[in-house]
Amino acid sequence: MYQLDKPDNLVDFLEGSVEKYPDNTLFGTKNAAGEYEWVTYKEVGARVDHLRGGLASLGVGRGDAVGIIANNRTEWAIGAFAAYGLGARWVPMYEAELPQIWKYIVTDSAIKVLFVSRPEIHEKIRDFSQDIKTLEKIIIIEDQGQDSMAALEKTGRDNPVPSIKPDPDEVAALIYTSGTTGDPKGVLLTHGNFTSNSLAGQKIYPEFNHQDRGLSILPWAHSYAQTAELYTFVNLGASLGFMESVKTLASDMQKIRPTFLIAVPRVFNKIYDGIWAKMNEAGGLKKALFVMAVESTKKKQEMEQNGGADLVTNLKSFIGDRLVFSKIRQGFGGRLRGVMTASAAMNINIAHFFFNLGIPIYDCYGMTETSPAITMNSPTAYKIGSVGKPIDKSRTVIDRSVVEEGASDGEIIAYGPNVMKGYHNKPQATAEVMTEDGGIRTGDRGMIDKDGFLFITGRIKEQFKLENGKFVFPVALEEDIRLIPYIENAMIYGENKPYNICLVVPDFLVLEKYAREHNLPTDHQELANNQKIQELITNEVLTSLKGKYGGYEIPRKFVFLSDDFTVENGTLTQTLKLKRRVVLKKYQHLIDAQYQA
Helix, strand or coil, X not given: CCCCCCCXXXXXXXXXXXXXXXXXXXXXXXXXXXXEEEEEHHHHHHHHHHHHHHHHHCCCCCCCEEEEECCCCHHHHXXXXXXXXXXXXXXXXXXXXXXXXXXXXXXXXXXXXXEXXXXXXXXXXXXXXXXXXXXXXXXXXXXXXXXXXXXHHHHHHHCCCCCCCCCCCCEEEEEECCCCCCCCCEEEEEHHHHHHHHHHHHHHCCCCCCCCEEEEXXXXXXXXXXXXXXXXXXXXXXXXXXXXXXXXXXXXXXXHCCCEEEECHHHHHHHHHHHHHHHHHHCHHHHHHHHHHHHHHHHHHHHHHCXXXXXXXXXXXXXHHHHHHHHHHHHCCCCCCEEEECCCCCCHHHHHHHHHHCCCEEEEEECHHHCCEEEECECCECCECECCEECCCCEEEEEHHHCCCCCCCEEEEEECCCCCCEECCCHHHHHHHECCCCCEEEEEEEEECCCCCEEEXXXXXXXXXXXXXCEECHHHHHHHHHCCCCEEEEEEEXXXXXXXXXXXXXXXXXXXXXXXXXXXXXXXXXHHHCHHHHHHHHHHHHHHHECCECCCCCCCEEEECCCCCCCCCCCECCCXXXXXXXXXXXXXXXXXHHHHC
């Protein structure tokens, strides 16, 4: 049993900050006028107390499951902490999800009370109570009737119930994995899992405190944002503003002025592409100054690492920072000290760009089953290209017995107080990933360097062999291909085939401009089928991959698609990972035709 730091339960995370920082702002929500309105720790704490009493009046107690179908919002957190204060389990679900997935989760987790965000969601699930015996009550957040959250809080205000402090090994939440194959699996995460993970992160980010502010971008229904953002910010007494939508991200940054962000690489890949697109479009002096800023700052850092200095380089870097980089930093609100990313590997060149810009991006690694962090880069210890060192009280082991003979890497096995209790109702699935000595097999390949930094080298389940017996790790190829401005998405296929084929979804916003300039049709299907466009994209892919990958890895043929991979059409998980089997089932006939041509 691991010796956990205090506080070791999520109830104390919130109640400790309500006591220490009652007047600090906690959550900010954009109103109809487009401005942010904030609520304090004291106000949120009071609503949690009221809702806890309301849930108790419905018979919710220790071990019961309380669910929610909603995007990030103040009520999401209020519901979670109210449930924790009764010793209940919190079961979050994505608002953008298929009703049959909701039904599976509600049934499997035996939810007793279910919160839904809007009446429109309620219409989709109102019959669940007839089919699911455990579901006793559905509460609508955005409603004022007798089944509203407001009514339940009023009941609790009139009938207060003190909070209990759960033991660290009690289950706090049931988080369902995205399910790239088969039904979603409910991951049983305890109060000790969450709190140990959050506190470990806080130890290596000592400058993070109650004065910090974040912009909530990623869904709390996933363990990454739940732990790194919600629980960590709450425990520190910091504040969070809710992003309205991806389309308003830039303006929301200006209004919130975050000091630290929890994000994924895709967010910064898009920002990076957008910056370069603007510079290329502007051209002339503006682009020349930008290029000078990038190159001089990069050279300055390289010289400093080697103990050297150069007056001209320093001057160019200073001018570039004042005239170019400072304006980009203002685009993030002007206060951003750093960013934590996870869920996919950060492109090294993009990471260097933002470090040089003055916005360091710290790549981390984990999985839902480890609450989620396993390793983290931080201001005190980072290495670009790695995913950092093991967090406090945890360790990683590389198992080479499950990979090909002679490999320098192997499967990553994680140990620590962050490791889940298991999968709900799935003992066989639990046994398949858990080791006899309490570790968990991640399914990822990696290697640890002499300084203790972990590098991800592939995904065991996603790697495949070509006909010639050579291994291909498609994710790395796909990530590099997606960085090409003309491409929105990509998937590599070639298992037991003589060579790789790449499925390409063009970036039609970029191509529409190109098409107008070259008198080409702007219809998406016509663009995808246009020979000039296909040749342009093919050449860009081959050029970008040449020299970085072996000839056998580089795709020889391409399939161009007019429909993107999305959560809505079932080809992406909620965390934007490819559901390869779904994509293959949909496009196998096009792939086969390329091999037969």
